[in-house]
Amino acid sequence: MLFSVVLNGCLLSPEQPDTTVPWWSFTKTVLAAATLSLVRDKLIDLDRTVPEGPFTPRQLLRHEAGLADYGELADYHAAVARHETPWSAEDMLQRLDASRLRYAPGDGWRYSNVGYLYIVRLIERTTCLSLEEALNQRIFAPLGLSRVRLAKTCADLANVNMGSTSGYDPGWVYHGLLTGPLAEAALCLDRLMAGQLLPDSLLRQMRTVHALGGPLAGRPWTSPGYGLGLMQGGVSSGLILSGHTGAGPGSVVAVYRCVQGEYTASGAVFHDVDNEGAVEAQVVERLSATLATHR
Template identity: 70%
Template structure:
C-alpha cells in the first residue's frame, strides 16, 4: 500500500521520484475540472442542453443524464479478462444501446462511465484539442503537475504499477485513463479544491452533491453522495470527504480531501487488489490523523 499526504497545501510525504500508478476513476475528477474550466471561461454553461444529447453538463458530471454504463455488459468484462483488444467507442455504444436513456435526464441517478466519455468528447469539441492536450493545458500546467499523462495503449503502461493486470489495455477505459505519481494525485485534488483554480460560485457548484442514501456495507461512507466529478459525503470518522475512488483490474486508488476548523488535508492511497473499502478507510485514517495533528 502506498499513500501521499498534503496538509494545508504542503506535501508531507517524501518527494523522491515515485512510480506512476493508474488513477482509474479519479480521472473523472480531472475531466470535471477541465469541463468546469470551460464554464469558467464562458465557453459553455452548466445547464445548457448539449449537442451530445438531451442533457446538460451538470447532469453528465453528476451522473444524472440517464445514460447506462458499459460495466453492465457481461461481454465487456469477459473481453477484458481475455486481454482482448478494446472495442471502438462506437461499437461499445452500439452494444450498450447507449442512445436509449434509462430515465429522463435530471430525474434519477446512475453511475455512468459513458457519461464521462461524453464529457471527454465535449472537451475536445469545445477546445479543438486532443483530450490529452486539453487536460495538460487546462489542469496540469496551471496546477504544476508535470508528470501526469493519458495512457492510450499497452505500451503507455510500461513502468506503471498495475498490480496483477500486467497485460491490461487502457483503451477499455473509454473516457481515458490517467497515470501519474501518487503525490500528483493528492496535490491535484488539493489545488483543485483550494479555491484558486475555480471562482467560488463554480467551486460551490462542483461540491454540491446528489445525496445517495445511507451507509454502504464494507465501506466507510455513512451519507454518500455524488457532486460534479466528486464522490462526496460523510464517513464513519465524522469527516466530510470530497474526492474519488477508482478501481480497475489489479488495483484501487482513493484520493480525498477534508477540511475541519480551517485545516485542510488531502490524501491519495493506492492498493493492489480490489478492496475499495480498504483503500477508502486508509485514506480516511490518514486524513483524520492529520486534521487532529493540526488542531
C-alpha cells in the same frame, strides 16, 4: 500499499513518491474540472443540452443523464480479462444500446462511464485540442503538475504500477485513463479544492451533491453523495470527504480532501486489491491521523 498526504498545501513525505500509478476514476474529477474551466471562460453552459442527447453537461457530470454503463456488460469484463483489443467507442455504445435512456435526464441517478465519454468529446470539441493537450493546458500546467500522462496504449503503461494485473489496455477506459505519481493526485485535488483553478461559485456547484442515501455496507461512507465529478459525503470518523475512488483490474486508488478547522488535508492511497471500501478506509485513517497529529 502506497500513500501520499498534503497538509495545508504542503506535501508530507510519502512512501515511494516517484511510483506512477493509474488514477482510474479519479480521472473523472480532472475531467469535471476541465469542463468547469470551460464554463469559467464562458465557452460552454452547464445547463445547455449537448449533441449526444437530451442531457446537459451538469447532468453528465453528476450521473443524472439517464445513461447506462458499459461496466454492466458481461461481455465487456470477459473481453478485458482475455486481453482482447478494445472495442471502438461506437461499437461499445451500440452493444450497450446507449441511445436508450434508462430514465429521463434529471429524474434519477446511475453511475455511467458513458457520460464521461461524452464529456471528453465536449472538451475536445470546444477546445479543438486532443484530450491530453486540453488537460495539460487547462488543469495540469495551471496547477503546477508536470508528471501526469494520458495512457492510450499498453506501451504507455510499461512503467506504471498496475497492482496485481498486467497486460491491461487503457483503451478499455473510454473516457481516458490518467496516470501519475500519487503525490500529484493528492496535490491536484488539494490545489483544485483550494481555489487555485476555479472561482468559488463553480467550486460550490462542483460540491453540490446528489444525495445517495445512508451508510454503504463495507465502506466508510455514512452520507454519500455525488457532485460534479466528485464523490462527497460524511464518513464514519465524522470527517466530510471530497474526491474520488477509482478501481480497475488489479488495483484501487482513492483520492480525498477534508477540512477541519484551520487545517486542510488531502490524501491519496493506492493498493493492489479489489476492495474499494478497504482503500477508502485507509484514506480516512491517514487523514484522521494527520489532522490529529497537527491539532
